[in-house]
Amino acid sequence: MMSKFKLCNVGQGLFYIGEINLSNRKTFKFIYDCGGNNISGAINQHITQDDVIDMLVISHFDDDHINGLPDLFNKVSKIKRIFIPYYKGIENYLLLMSYIYGNGATFDKVDEIILVNSSEGVEDEQDFNEIITEEVPDINRYNLPNVKVGIIRNKVLSVEKKWIFKFYNARISTDITTVISDINNLISNNNRKDLEELLKLNLNAAKVGLRTIYSNYCSSKYNNSKQNQSSLxxxxxxxxxxxxxxxxxxxxxxxxxxxxxxxxxxxxxxxxxxxxxxxxxxxxxxxxxxxxxxxxxxxxxxxxxxxxxxxxxxxxxxxxxxxxxxxxxxxxxxxxxxxxxxxxxxxxxxxxxxxxxxxxxxxxxxx
Incomplete structure (x- = not known):
């Protein structure tokens, strides 16, 4: 059987779906970005509540590439692994968390988040189901409930020796710490000790604060140039x-x-x-x-x-x-x-x- 790939009808944005036919009638389903001005209609058309997403890749955090993530998270049955770009800092991890929780969704259906750095290390092929990750520095205060988080460097992933995936992200400067400091201020202002405690509050003020952090970093303050160039x-x-x-x-x-x-x-x-x-x-x-x-x-x-x-x-x-x-x-x-x-x-x-x-x-x- 042939494998199917779709560049979906989202308008100004990007939503790409792949369905790879494997042995024993199994299907490996992956998504690359999920945003656009018609993203809700596209999700309703192309995604079902029974869908299990094996791999979700987020190239970067501009709104027109991620504004469908809350709907996607709420609709699907499971997301096994999310891949995001990594550059020796956890800003992108915190942006993902800020956007999802700030817009009414959770990571309850997510098993693992993997930060990808393709510019370091020797190229190495790994089986998708047996990915070995490194620990993420300085993440303890920002761990999500029941979600594993790790780093991979310069990996080529194979799925049942049938399909391969190879990432690339450009090397960029990592001198921006605004996201971390803003998250810390939000935690402190709500008298919580860490991110997990803050999320358990489920307060509207916390959601507004998380949306503001995302907006400040991805829109007005840095004019999107760093996010664009960091695309995975x-x-x-x-x-x-x-x-x-x-x-x-x-x-x-x-x-x-x-x-x-x-x-x-x-x-x-x-x-x-x-x-x-x-x-x-x-x-x-x-x-x-x-x-x-x-x-x-x-x-x-x-x-x-x-x-x-x-x-x-x-x-x-x-x-x-x-x-x-x-x-x-x-x-x-x-x-x-x-x-x-x-x-x-x-x-x-x-x-x-x-x-x-x-x-x-x-x-x-x-x-």
Whole structure:
């Protein structure tokens, strides 16, 4: 049986679902980001209450990539593992916690949170069900009830020797401690000793405080640039190669089907990272170097930052020359003018296939 992948109809945002068929009729289900202006409708359409999510990957913490998480957490049966970017500090862990609890959800259905640092350590392959994690420094005061938290460094994860996953996140400075100090102040102001005690209060004031902490860090104060560049990218591919089939599906049931025979079977998901060399010359080179062994297998490439001109790098078309299909997720008539006209023109000039999801259109493909 073929495995199915969907870039869902969330409008301006990103919600990607993968369902990998394993042995004994089992399915490995993963999600990459969960946000957008139509995220509630997309969750209702593509997620059921019986769903068990084996892997949830959060690229970064902009609202249009995570505003569906509370609905997702409340609806599904279980989330086994959540993967978030890590840079020698627990700010992203605290942002995740702040957003979930601040918006009326909990981690009661979550087994484990894994912080990913791909820039350190020797590359090592591990079975997904036997991931070995390191302890997270300075997390004791911020532990969540009944949720395991750990770090992995530069790991390639395999699922039943059928599918592989490889992460990448850029090295960025970690001099921002605002989140930790604000969390500590919130705990102290409510006369609690730690985060777990604060969460047990279930006070509206605590929820408002957590939402404010998230908003201060991810929106106005830092203008999102650090969050965007810290995006956790994900490469996934089958170990055994077969032929993918592409079709597009409109919400009203009308289907436009396109079939192409390609020889590259990997997908790269890029969040909101910037790969533009003029702004971040080191970042693109490190990204390319990190995936140097996978470049020839990447047939499907998610345009970074919803196809923004300022995040695109024309060198992608040279270095990833065997990549045929480019995906994009953005809202119709959005104020950011995503995807950028320059990006689309370059892709069309190279005769690439561009598949765009929006509020009304879901892109599906099968391998």
């Amino acid at each position: 990218c994900l490469y996934h591919a089958p170990i055994k190669k077969e032929t993918p089939r592409i079709h597009l599906m409109l919400d009203n049931g009308v289907r436009f089907e396109y079939y192409t025979k390609i020889h590259q079977f990997g997908t790269i998901l890029t969040g909101d990272i910037s790969l533009k060399t003029k702004k971040n010359p080191r970042n693109y080179n490190e990204f390319k170097e990190h995936y140097k062994n996978e470049i020839g297998d990447i047939g499907i490439f998610l345009l970074p930052h919803h196809g923004a001109n300022n995040n695109w790098n024309s060198l992608i078309l040279e270095d990833f020359m065997r990549t045929l299909i480019f995906l994009n997720s953005s809202g119709l008539n959005n104020r950011f003018k995503h995807p950028g006209s320059m990006v689309i023109k370059e892709l069309q000039k190279k005769r690439k296939i561009v598949c765009c999801a929006n509020e009304y259109l879901t892109v599906e493909y099968y391998i």
